Amino acid sequence: EHIVPWGARKPPVEVGNPANLWSFDMVLPPQQAHLGELHNLSIQRGTLTAEDRFKINDHIVQTIVMLSGLPFPPHLARVPSIAGSHHEKLDGTGYPRRLKASELTLADRVMTLADIFEALTASDRPYKPPKTLSESLKIMGNMVRERHIDAEVFRFFLRSGVWREYAEKFLPAAQRDAVDVEAILESLSQ
Template sequence: METLLADRPEHVVHWGERRPPVAADDPGNTWGFDMALPDAELNLGEYYNLSQPYGTLTPEERFSINNHIVQTIRMLEQLPWPAHLKRVPQIAGNHHERMDGNGYPRRLKGAELSIPERIMAVADVFEALTAADRPYKKAKPLSEALRIMARMARDGHLDPALYRLFLDQAVYEAYARRYLKPEQVDAVDVEALHAVLKSGYNGKG
């Protein structure tokens, strides 16, 4: 017998041998990861899942999503890159880092990120916001995506200088003409977007 809603011991899936080496003090962590690891791999408890205070994901589910970049780095660093591509693992693996050091998987700050890595972060966010093939969200119109990115640059997520360049060089327009649906391409107030940046993050990592 089981009540309609319950948290039971068998709902908790323990890590066992699958425990990933992502904690900063894990001796098996040779990649410099610095991520909080949930106590369990998964928790299927009904009360537990329904009582999450923020969003719809549990910490275990959020870690499972974020773990994709850990696997990306581990996989890419095993490949025999030629000299001119040797930084591919870092560029691909650091696009979820933030200028203020609150990103993942290594909590790197802006000063520790190369220009290509910062560019990748801007490109990744813009593509994610405007993509029409994501089953969990609707594609944002151009103006809304750029407003969200302006706040992210102001608040220490993205590089403000690169975001300004992204705006001033109209990179978003070239991308929109080629990849966005016509109904997504609306008017963009560049001056208003610049104004969002003025009283925020100073861009120093």
């Protein structure tokens, strides 16, 4: 059969599912996979199916579920939530819980920014070449304007120079190009 049903592995990610203990708010595809040739031929080149996209996004669900099962001491009790919020966006269009700005803590916002910066500069991603510092920070500035990441956290990140310290330690020289921090900061006000 070319349709792979969810069966017992159906993740509890939909609102209203009693097994959804984590307040996930994701659209679950009707099946785990659709392997039919006609279905595959109908997919535009480079386009992910709903099942493919869910599989990619499911890593964050598994992160939260796994970390929630660990006996964290009280001062680390928010670790599952913080680790699981790095794909949330201020405008509420992120995942897995579609949290809005008012529902995101400072720690959530910092984790999101760190994850994005690392992803943009990473050289170990087979699907994309690494970005330079200037490209990465420009993209992140655009993400601030689109309300995907927090403006104040990004301003602090730029002014602190921690991005430069990270680059000196972990990025090859070819990625460490000149960055006009003042121009990026000014662009955030426009």
